Amino acid sequence: MTNFAINVQNISFSWHENAPVLKSCSLAVPEGEFWMLLGTNGSGKSTLLRLLTNLLIPQSGTIAMTPPVGFVFQNPDRQLVMPTVGADIAFGLVSENLPPLEVRYRVREALSAVNLLELERRPIYALSGGQKQRIAIAGAIARHCSVLLLDEPTALLDPDTQGELVIQVQNLVKSRGITALWVTHRLEELNYCDGAFLLEGGQVVAQGDPQQLKARLLAKTSP
Template structure:
């Protein structure tokens, strides 16, 4: 993408393009509704995520969070604006049963490496290394049918790491998980970003209690990012919105 524009995020110096893992500028995207009408979901969304950080994207249902994530992953085509994301990137789905499909944890992590034609020793090394990073190093031979939802999510993340993904796009990973698994997945992602140089994560969520794990956050409303900054700033902004909504009742 050819542009000389710079970004400034709270607490940081001006960011050049090379400092960003995700660079979204005025992106628009429309989808076909059940009635076959075209409905505009993204209405000029703009977002910048620095390399090597965990960012969270929040907002009400239907605001465009998951749509933006899928556009970044290349699962949906945007109709306008500019979008750049570091490669390779991986999308981890909300429901781990849609992604973890091989009989054992180790086999699932190794599955995506098949197309790379790597030596067997290198595949084994990557599988074990990636499972260790997400806290699943002792589960290589474990049947995926015996894993909890959170453990399956961590296996999916390990698979992305084994493929050397530079960006993890994470779509509401804790929706179907109990509290213990929620914390386990959050800690695993935080560990990945801190241990793997240059790996960036963008985590879509509606849970305010997950914000303390983030390095930065953004809030979407009606197809646009209306606020971004540190987690405390976003939490205060959401608190003001909630108070305004209560006052109108």
């Protein structure tokens, strides 16, 4: 029997009565797997992610996820709030009331997981875009998050850094048993995930093997 770390069943959401954004939308991500969510602008991807993070409440349907849940914004400057790398990751642990030694251990463990331990004392402003995204991911690892949600995390990165980040998340999923849902519109990123969902018109219209989904979308766009 498959256990799902993310389980969304028949959720609906609309900003206005006659303008539904999501219509009986369902998806489920198995524990310890890396799945991607694709869709064009206006398909409902960002709204769905906001529902998953409790920034919005669905009008109907259910959402179940294995806590704790970490969220990585498209623009990491929206979530890195402290002056240095180590301080920012430690700040995310404040609510857990951990002893100082445990905080220190978790910060260093998380930075090691994203291969940035040497940047612990680096000012946030001195980081590249790719490094900032990896620090945001490290914050979720420090909190021992079971589920990681990523909202187009490569959108603001150069092509080389895009590839590095998606491989890093793939490795983290496999090595740490994290479950990840990565929102994207880049078909090349499908090469790194276990499965994918295609969102159109507020509903999942296709799901499963990422290469089959990629071929379907490429066929749509070819002349």
